[in-house]
Amino acid sequence: MPQQWNRRRLLRLSGTIGILGLTGCIGGSSTNSWDIDEPITVASAKQYNSPECSCCEQYASYLRENITGDLSETVPDDIQAVKQEYGIPEDLQSCHTLVLTDYVVEGHVPVEVIDQLLDENPPIDGIALPDMPPGTPGMGGEKDGSLTIYAIGEDRAETEYTEV
Template sequence: MKPTSVFLLAFLLPALPASAQEIKVHLSPTCGCCKAWVRHLEQAGFTPRVVESSDMAAIKRATGVPDKVQSCHTAVIEGYFVEGHVPASDIRKLLKDRPAALGLAVPDMPVGSPGMEVPGVTPDKFETLLVSAGGQTVVYGKH
């Protein structure tokens, strides 16, 4: 390919923000809060690839999400799982820090977490947990 062709190709392709990263999101096709979390990721510059599943338990087993930190949806990015309504800022921090861990989790579905906002309701305080091999957890973010 000629250098001018490469330039034209690069010019014509849609530009993605430098921060755009693909994240694979497994969710139930009937879950509205999961779709709201996907919108949160998009607004933060991620590129979600949604995979609808009627057997989320199998997805969680396959990705190694311990029972005690499970929530409604499970995402995978760069070898880590992201379980539940984890803020995009915590995912960015995870990808920057690259800790020896399985992933991040916001157990349950705290009101006020991304995708779980309820107008007129005071948000819950919640924590993002870093999950290591064996299922041990430490607080990775407080919200």
């Protein structure tokens, strides 16, 4: 009888781990598929993390592997106040906010898109990848289709910046 209980428990545990892995941060990080050949240079960057969010830390690790420059992390008392301060529309919000010298980057944006933003230097406040899509840098799971990165700034809240 104990063998049957162990087998059942093992199956239940395996199913639970599989479900949790598919739903987000607990799953393996997919950052390797988003790495770039040459790190980009930023003067300074500050990432504001949501409390108790492990994917924010994973995204910061991904950034440290793909940028040169000073990156600091903080967990503010009120993450919504930070998003409001930087003008991030509610429908474009994610779990963390990255502030570069001239731009704000919301969510799990691949560093190749940050590099594009810095190279092009468009007249916008920043870019956003809303929510926490599976398969993005710092998130577990598989990427499902293309990802739309939006421009942030004044009337541009729904303007597509790029697609990856």
